Amino acid sequence: MPILVAAAGPRALRLAARKADIVTLAMPVQASEDQLAAKLDELYELAGDRFPQLEINANLAAVGEDLPPWLLRQIGGEPRGTGILTGSVEEMAETLRKRRDRLGVSYVSINAGYMEAFAPVVERLTGT
Template sequence: MSREFRFGIVAGLAPDAAAWTLTARHAEDLGYSTLLVPDTLGTMPPLLAMTAAATVTTTLRVGTFVLAAPYRNPRLLAHELAGLDFLSGGRLEVGLGAGRPAAEEDALALGMPYGTAGERLALVRSVIGEVREAFSASKTTVQRQGPPIMIAGAGPRMLTLAAEEADIVALAVQADTPEDGLRGPIGTLRDLAGARFDDIELSMNLLQIGDEPPPWVPEGLRSTSAQAAAILRGSPREMADTLLRRRDELGLSYITVSGFFADALAPVVGLLAGR
C-alpha cells in the first residue's frame, strides 16, 4: 500500500523576524506538512528558526535539512532537540547528514574538527543514539519514542546507516540525475533495509518548478533537461500525475522544495497532500 503524500518547504532566510514567521504561517496555510531549515553559516541558525516557526503555527511540523553532525556535540544537541520537541508540541523532525560539500569550511569557521568521512558517519550515528536516549528519558518531550529521523544520502555507507536507523531517507543525488538514476540508490536501500524498507518514508527535494530556474543557480549550471527528476514541469495536474507515477514506481511520497517555489507547487500540494 502506498504512503500518503507529504510536502515540505526548505527555507532559512528572511529579511526580518516578521517575514520569517509569515513564511511559516503561509506554508501551513498552503497545506505543506513541514518547514525544513538548512544548516549553513549563510542561513538562520536552524534550531532558533524552527522554534520561532513552531510558535506561530499549529499543525506545521518543523525540521532540519539537514543538520551537519560534525558541527555539534551529540549529547548537547539531543538536549536542545528535546526542548524543541516540547516547545513545538511534538511537531519536530530531525534531518541529519555528514556534511554537504562546503561543510568543511563552516566547520573550520566554527572551530570544529571536520574529521574523515568515517568519523563524520560515526557522529551521525552517535547523534541518533543520543537523541533517542534523550527523548525517552525526558519528562517533557511529546514524542517519547523520539522524533522522526531523516538521513540524507545516496552513497553506500550513508544508505547503510539509513537502512538501519532512518525513518525518512532523502535521496541526495545530483540535480541533473534523471528519473532512472533514482532507481539505483532506492534499490540499494531496499536491499540493505530488507523487511524494514516498507517502514521508511522516501523523500526527494525538487530544484525547480516550471521552466524558470531559481535565481541563485549560476547561469552556467542551469539545467533545462526534461530528464532531470529534480525539475518538475507542466500543469498542476501533469505535475501531480508525475509524482503519482513516481510514488507507484519508486515509492517517493515525501516531496520537498525550496520556499522560493512554495506558491508554484501549492496547486499540486492541494491535489495530492494526504492522498
C-alpha cells in the same frame, strides 16, 4: 521522533537503512528516474526487512517553468531530471503520483523559493 537521513554514498545509505524513518535520496538535480530507481534498489538491499517501513523523500530544487539561469547552466539548459518538476499543474501532480506508484516516493520537499509555484500542485494532490 521520526529521524530523516539524507543519503547518497554507501556509508550514509547504510546508516539510513539501519536507523532512519525517512530517507532523502541525495541525488543530482538532473538524475533520471532510472538513476533514482537504482539508488532505491541499493537502499532496498541494505534495509532488507526494514525497507517497507521507510518513507522515501525526493527533494525538488525547482518547480515550474521559471528556472534560474544558474540551474539551467548546471543541467545543460534543458529542464530535466528528478530534481526539477515542470509542466502544467496536472502534469506535475501526475509526475509525483507516478513516482509514488513506481518508486515509492511519498515525501516531497521543495526549495522555499518555489512554494507559490508548488501550492497548486499540493491542492491538486490533496483535493483541497
